[in-house]
């Protein structure tokens with residue numbers, strides 16, 4: 205599961221819908237892998253305004269990466285600054301969480317991740 | 332033909348054996364690929380997008396999204412949800428590029444508001460109509476799915492769901508659940524009234540009838556080759572003179588003959604000519 209996806213996933217439990225703590229989910233015992241993916245500048249520029257930067261900083265720190273800058277880059281930054289583009293690309297699209305758990309900060313539910321696949325099936329009383 | 336949807340739940344039907352059989356059949360591969368291409372055409376994405384693949388299975392639909400070349404607005408990045416661990420396992424072995432989640436769409440779509448540019452679903456959502464248990468009803472599951480899907484799409488976003496309705500009741504049940512969730516919806520049929528009919532539910536978020544991009548369902552199909560847009564919002568109107576309806580296949584063929592007689596070059600009539608689009612809502 206890509207870090208990009210982690211920036212959009214929320215807890216699926218019904219009572220967590222209204223809570224601010226159900227996003228982002230917190231990686232626990234995470235094992236990471238790096239995929240080689242071709243840089244897709246247009247995709248990054250397209251999703252950039254939708255990235256929750258605060259959540260991304262949290263996730264990135266929790267995964268053990270050095271702290272991200274406080275402010276997100278702009279589309280112009282990405283177009284003109286090769287290194288910034290490469291870094292963001294590596295973090296969002298190449299970094300994969302392959303094992304571990306994603307934990308909801310509101311209800312504490314743990315979603316298992318195995319071989320990169322997150323298990324979001326819920327027992328029916330939580331739906 | 333018997334429908335597994337009527338008797339089994341999807342995770343039981345798509346076990347290891349079925350998942351492998353499904354994915355290695357070149358017939359199925361071709362059909363899923365062409366339906367995904369059609370869905371992409373209806374999504375009309377102009378640039379690389381972040382897409383949700385609902386009921387992604389072993390990735391036959393998703394891999395088409397990854398393969399859209401740059402000059403056609405791709406490649407796209409996708410996240411797939413599926414309830415069958417066996418199907419996802421095959422996807423894993425096939426090394427698809429999208430992210431995979433084991434999830435039941437009848438339980439909702441666990442992404443924050445406005446996450447995706449678009450969504451596709453190929454041959455999956457009819458499964459929501461069976462599964463009756465003491466805790467869940469098809470109506471409840473459909474509503475959780477469409478409400479979740481609606482919220483997860485950005486404003487102006489679009490979803491195209493190809494599905495196999497058992498009958499008109501089911502078609503209506505699915506379409507009205509989407510409308511209830513807030514979507515503008517259009518139902519489009521390729522090769523209607525044949526055995527290989529394909530039904531596409533075209534959904535847009537934003538729903539204003541004053542147009543704007545993505546908001547108006549008629550814009551989705553307008554301007555496409557041989558499309559007959561039936562706009563139900565124009566109530567009354569002055570049709571029904573008992574003539575050949577403008578835009579219909581008969582009308583197009585007629586026009587083509589006229590043009591040909593004038594010595595113009597016209598496109599050959601094909602199964603796509605004047606294909607029926609039913610906009611029901």
Ligand SMILES: C[S@@+](CC[C@H](N)C(=O)[O-])C[C@H]1O[C@@H](n2cnc3c(N)ncnc32)[C@H](O)[C@@H]1O
Pocket residue numbers: 341342345363385386387388389390391392412413414415418434435436437452453454455456458459
């Ligand atoms: C015919 S396959 C299509 C797979 C893929 N979209 C393709 O085009 O090859 C239908 C898929 O829908 C999935 N499905 C059925 N009900 C589902 C549900 N409630 N939640 C998630 N996936 C479901 C099945 O597990 C199966 O993989």
